Amino acid sequence: MPTTSALAGHVVPGVDGTTVDFDARRGAPLIVILGNRYTQKSGHQIIESLRSHPATMSVPVVQVACLRDVPKPLQAMAVRHITAGYRGQLADLAARRAAVGAPDVDESTLLTIALDWTGEVTGSFGFSATDRTTVVLVLDHDQRLVARITEPAAFAAIRAALAAASVERTV
Numbered sequence: 093m094p095t096t097s098a099l100a101g102h103v104v105p106g107v108d109g110t111t112v113d114f115d116a117r118r119g120a121p122l123i124v125i126l127g128n129r130y131t132q133k134s135g136h137q138i139i140e141s142l143r144s145h146p147a148t149m150s151v152p153v154v155q156v157a158c159l160r161d162v163p164k165p166l167q168a169m170a171v172r173h174i175t176a177g178y179r180g181q182l183a184d185l186a187a188r189r190a191a192v193g194a195p196d197v198d199e200s201t202l203l204t205i206a207l208d209w210t211g212e213v214t215g216s217f218g219f220s221a222t223d224r225t226t227v228v229l230v231l232d233h234d235q236r237l238v239a240r241i242t243e244p245a246a247f248a249a250i251r252a253a254l255a256a257a258s259v260e261r262t263v
């Protein structure tokens with residue numbers, strides 16, 4: 093049985109002056125990718141895998157960047173770097189969608205970035221700024237935690253968790 097998510101009640105700053113309100117995400121399945129500077133590449137690979145498969149290409153994803161160790165004088169530079177990377181990701185994902193003939197959507201509604209400056213959100217799942225392995229959380233439509241995935245073959249485990257949560261019709 094899924095357990096309640098530790099994300100409830102959290103509102104985290106996002107890029108471009110936005111906020112990520114996890115309570116507002118209820119009603120649909122959600123994939124949350126916890127990352128830091130060491131896991132950025134693997135997080136992007138997971139998202140590319142999700143967006144390259146018809147059964148998972150429209151499942152919303154929130155990337156939570158653990159930024160607790162970024163010194164105050166470097167925070168603006170970190171935000172600029174993350175924002176530029178995010179914009180590049182959105183363009184790449186739109187191109188992937190077009191390449192498989194999927195309908196055009198605003199990718200920013202399916203992929204958002206939360207900036208966890210305090211480590212409160214990521215820390216509640218045992219993830220820190222020094223971890224070297226991406227953590228993927230799969231939540232059902234009520235934001236109950238269905239799976240916490242840390243394995244290299246994350247895509248297969250994510251699909252299995254989504255299927256178990258009755259999110260996907262086929263696996």
